Amino acid sequence: MKERQILPSIDASPYNLLMTQAAPALSDSLLATARALGAVENGQSLTDALLEVQPDLRPSAQALSFYAMRHWGQAMALRRLLLDRVPQNPTVYALLGLSLLLLEVALSEPVERDPAAPTYTAHTLVDQAVQSTQGQRDTLNFKGLVNAVLRRFQRERAALLAQLAQDLEAQYNHPKWWIEALQKAYPQDWQRLLQTANVHPPLTLRVNVRATTREAVEQAFAAQGITATAFGTAGLVLEVPRPIASLPGYSQGWWSVQDAGAQFAAPLLELKDGMRVLDACAAPGGKTAHMLELAKIKLTALDIDNARMGRVEQNLERLGLLNDEVELIAESAMRAHTWWDGKPFDVVLADVPCTASGIVRRHPDIRWLRRATDLKPTAKLQREILDSLWSLVAPGGKLLLVTCSIFPEEGELQAQAFLKRHQQALRMPAPGQLLPCLADPEHPAGQDGFFYALFSRQV
Ligand SMILES: C[S@@+](CC[C@H](N)C(=O)[O-])C[C@H]1O[C@@H](n2cnc3c(N)ncnc32)[C@H](O)[C@@H]1O
Structure with a gap:
């Protein structure tokens, strides 16, 4: 006989836009x-x-x-x-x-x-x-x-x-090769990193400060009995995950789903009104939106994947951030001759494709889909994208390298090799390797693993 089930709690994944319905068999x-x-x-x-x-x-x-x-x-x-x-x-x-x-x-x-x-x-x-x-x-x-x-x-x-x-x-x-890579890179921390990757993550939001205030969102949540804890400058974390479309303010664009570790990118760039900014690997647009929330910039957002670029458009539309100063292009960052007007950018965000080894708690399939042999070609692609982008940065301008990885080949080793290849690049203060962690007093929302390196182009 078919038995009705008690539904387990729904995961707080950014992909979870689904409403819980009557339990199927x-x-x-x-x-x-x-x-x-x-x-x-x-x-x-x-x-x-x-x-x-x-x-x-x-x-x-x-x-x-x-x-x-x-x-x-x-x-x-x-x-x-x-x-x-x-x-x-x-x-x-x-x-x-x-x-x-x-x-x-x-x-x-x-x-x-x-x-x-x-x-x-x-x-x-x-x-x-x-x-x-x-x-x-x-x-x-x-x-x-x-x-x-x-x-x-x-x-x-x-x-x-x-x-x-x-x-x-x-x-x-985790696969054996992955465990061994973490043992080598983090002899003290590898067990904690693997355990953190298996813990159900909280639902983490970033308030759209162009549309509202964090206090207003907290009040709207509280009115529906939803408790949220503030962190950083615009973050909110919900202990009890919910389907996101059911939360107040979703359709009004008051907030986006974004991990705490990803919320470092836009503020690091110290954006000012009128700056020319390139978001070279933009989709689905989490950091694109954050930059537009912080300043009235002239933004070119690029992604090689046409369908994913469509998601950038949808997200910016929902957040009320599309305007004449925002240009969305589905092209490769390495084919600047097809889309660049020749005017250098003050800021380039290079959130390059990576193995995503830092975000496995939200995407638990990633570890089983990757192979040890993926690391080398991925790091090579990152290097090629970075080198293409560097020539688009204005003298005195900045390039921010971001990956959501905890493998050094896609982080510190990549940043050091970049500095060696580019004499005009000066390394600026940035968080470097952020390791995934659970919530603690210092990280009320916990965080996924990210790598940040900021370079300025000397005049
Ligand atoms: C880590 S994701 C970017 C996440 C995004 N910045 C955000 O915060 O939502 C990397 C993106 O790089 C794109 N990509 C891969 N190769 C590219 C290339 N050659 N030029 C531009 N985008 C590329 C992928 O399609 C993917 O969407």
């Missing part, structure tokens, strides 16, 4: 989630995979898949121990990983559980996982396999878990 949610996870195992981003889930199942599939990705090292290790061979069906293979994780939650003591874990009884879970194979033709033949694997896990749980104790991937839920 758990078996349907498990199958939809397994399809999304199977797509991630085949290289698709979780965001794209979730867009293919039917709308009524999406909120539960999102919550279940975010939990699963944060524990996927454990899921993969259990599958290896319990399966003699991989079933020739990616959905069933992912369903086994997902169900094993949820069954482990069901069988564990409440004090041992991740507070964000979706909890069902073991009986419900096994029954619904088996049931979920019966809804569609491609999974019909796997009922017996799912039943056998889950029941064996129930019987042999203690011995199986003991075998995971020596498995780094299962313990930290």
